[in-house]
Amino acid sequence: MTLSQKVIxxxxLPFVLCFSMIFAISPQSEVSAASLRDKSRIIFDGTPDGKVYTTRAVWVPHGAQVGVYVQNNNSWWDGTANLKVSLLNTEGSSWTHRLADTTISRGEILSQRxxxxxRGKYWYLHVTCDANPGADCDGTATISSWY
Structure with a gap:
């Protein structure tokens, strides 16, 4: 056996073992964390009663979640102004379990996934300003797709 063969x-073996331990010990990335795919936002800023806004439709693929965030920024001295929210898909049906004509009163926040x-559909928010005479609506509504 030659000198180079003895060195090899x-x-x-120690080199291969050390190199493989580096991969065994290094942290692995988590696949379970959902990441934002798409979102659409509308803003109510002094919006009159009866005005309707809709977000752009976002695609929610199989295995994904839809995020809904609505905040009513009306203050107590603005009068009564609510935001009525519905989550709809482009096929015309609503997500009726919790988000069909849901009323968000002043100061309230709705945040759900x-x-x-x-899954497998385009979804959008349909938001209506429901204000008493002399009042207007202030707030935001965002729909998002998480996968």
Whole structure:
């Protein structure tokens, strides 16, 4: 056996073991964390009673979730002004379990991620300003797709 063969034989196994331990010890990335795919936002800023806004439709693929965030920024001295929210798909049906004509009163926030029966479709928010005479609506509504 030559000198170079002895060196290779002596150092090859420890090198391979050390190199493989680096991969075994290093942290692995988590696949379970959902990441934002798409979102659409509308803003109510002094919006009159009866005005309707809709977000752009976002695609929610199979295995994904739809996020809904609505905030009513009306203050107590603005009068009564509510935001009525519905989550709809482009086929015309609503997500009726919790988000069909849901009223968000002043100061309230709705923040949910939904995954039941929403996959594989385009979804959007339909938001209406429901204000007493002399009042207007202030707030935001955002729909998002998470996968």
């Amino acid at each position: 034989k002596k150092w090859l 939904l995954s039941n029966n929403i």
